[in-house]
Amino acid sequence: MFLLTTTHAWSEPVPGTLDVHWNEGVSDCSATPQVALQVHTYEPQTFILRQSPCANFEANFLYLLVGSDKALLIDTGAVADPKAMPLVKTILELLPDKDYKKLPLLVAHTHRHLDHRAGDPQFASLPSIQIVPIDLEGVRAFFRFTNWPNGIAHLDLGGRTVDVIPTPGHNATHLAFYDNRTGILFSGDFLMPGRLLIGDAAAYRESALRVVEFLKTRPLTHILGGHIELNTAGRAYRFGSHYHPNEHRLELAREDLTALPAAFESFNGFYARHPNYILTNPIHNLVALAIIAVAVLILIVWGLRRLLRRRRSG
Numbered sequence: 001m002f003l004l005t006t007t008h009a010w011s012e013p014v015p016g017t018l019d020v021h022w023n024e025g026v027s028d029c030s031a032t033p034q035v036a037l038q039v040h041t042y043e044p045q046t047f048i049l050r051q052s053p054c055a056n057f058e059a060n061f062l063y064l065l066v067g068s069d070k071a072l073l074i075d076t077g078a079v080a081d082p083k084a085m086p087l088v089k090t091i092l093e094l095l096p097d098k099d100y101k102k103l104p105l106l107v108a109h110t111h112r113h114l115d116h117r118a119g120d121p122q123f124a125s126l127p128s129i130q131i132v133p134i135d136l137e138g139v140r141a142f143f144r145f146t147n148w149p150n151g152i153a154h155l156d157l158g159g160r161t162v163d164v165i166p167t168p169g170h171n172a173t174h175l176a177f178y179d180n181r182t183g184i185l186f187s188g189d190f191l192m193p194g195r196l197l198i199g200d201a202a203a204y205r206e207s208a209l210r211v212v213e214f215l216k217t218r219p220l221t222h223i224l225g226g227h228i229e230l231n232t233a234g235r236a237y238r239f240g241s242h243y244h245p246n247e248h249r250l251e252l253a254r255e256d257l258t259a260l261p262a263a264f265e266s267f268n269g270f271y272a273r274h275p276n277y278i279l280t281n282p283i284h285n286l287v288a289l290a291i292i293a294v295a296v297l298i299l300i301v302w303g304l305r306r307l308l309r310r311r312r313s314g
Helices: 087-094 136-143 201-214 254-258 260-265 282-313
Strands: 037-043 046-051 061-066 071-074 105-108 129-131 153-156 161-166 175-179 184-188 195-197 222-225 271-274 277-280
Touching: 037 087, 046 087, 061 087, 061 222, 161 201, 201 254, 201 260, 222 254, 254 260
Parallel strands: 071 105, 105 129, 184 222, 195 277
Antiparallel strands: 037 046, 046 061, 061 071, 153 161, 161 175, 175 184, 271 277
16 A cells, blocks of 8 residues: 655646635625535545534645545544534545545645644544554554654555655645645645745745745646635735635646745744745744734833933922
């Protein structure tokens, strides 16, 4: 099932369609109920699922890839409750039958953040379903990485190979998945039309270089990430917003990836805007805000004390 060698033979990607309007939520979710989970068929064996912004402001994108022997679900989203988010019911309806039962399913994650794995419990007690561990040692052991973050693992779904690429930087456990059938890179929070939250800038840049090199001679039709956080003008939606009017397209392109290493070279450690994504370090920004707040407080105290002295001397 797993190999750590590099393949040099690949066929022309199977074409698909992204002719779809994603559920962008509404300003008042209680007044206008929304379908919790939107399903788009990219091609007959590849499904894109979008969780409604009204179900959770993260509005995650999940991906189901079907092979002849098993299927792969990439991420389970931000909502655990099967009544509020019928994820397992939807996935089982999409899975084909084999030998009079549902095709076996592997549930993997781009990384361990809760909004990418909250739906895991929906799958926990079902037969023929395997869930990849979320901790770094578990991820390394499951995919048999011996020299993390180097090396590429390969998942054989039966007539369909998915390459698993370590991409730490946003999170230490982050992975990207390259589908040889469609030529799509499923990039999670590593690269998407949104805020690229940087935990380790050096690791992030190395991951970008690693993915660029891996895809240098391979077909790349689209880069599909975990969220859409920008509008068509490139402005980020307010954090926590359940309404995303005029959303940026989901898909990014090869040039967005190849520009990423250079973006880190010019990154000031706090914030940098690029046409289709924003680099930001939330910890650095919080520390800077805290320092500014303390400085302002000191100035206020100093000003009040000076004012009191003047009044007393007067």
